[in-house]
Amino acid sequence: MTAADISMCLKVWRIYHKEDLSSKKLFSMLIDMGVVTVTAVGAAYVFSNLASAVVSDVFWGVGSALTTTVNGVFAALWISYCEQAYQQRDRLQEV
Template structure:
């Protein structure tokens, strides 16, 4: 298996693991306690992003590197992605509060939505890392 294929497989496994974890954590009812949970889920997503970065580049993602990456992506893209992320987390929190009243069926829907959102953002980050890695490998030293 090529090095890039191995990295892609590891990234997919990491995304699946974190997405399942987010979905599972979102399933249990916590009336009135969604904001702290969403903060914890956001921290989990950040761990997912840094783990994917480490898979591709065998280095920890520092805050300086993160700022450089965000600059490279362009402020418009960063603002749009950040806004979409905040809106998705807020929407999940609202959906979760409503689903607390609907019982297990609502909890399952919330788990699926939360896991999907984490997965989508993880896939987008993995695509960025994959593209960056491919460009670095193709460039001669």
């Protein structure tokens, strides 16, 4: 699931910016966004995926709903970030 999410993030970035997200650019983004915040969100994301996997083994429907919700929120946040970066880039190009 996490690999699929990473792939989704890279594809969304490519759609918005028509370029691949390099490791140098990713590091720069992490610094801009605040490494502590990103690390905390990343750890929470991994933990929630792990917890949803455990829950899905015990309670199939609850685990599926939890996984879908976590992935949906993550996707919405990433798309929001890409949209913000895209609009900012366009504003800089107009000047």
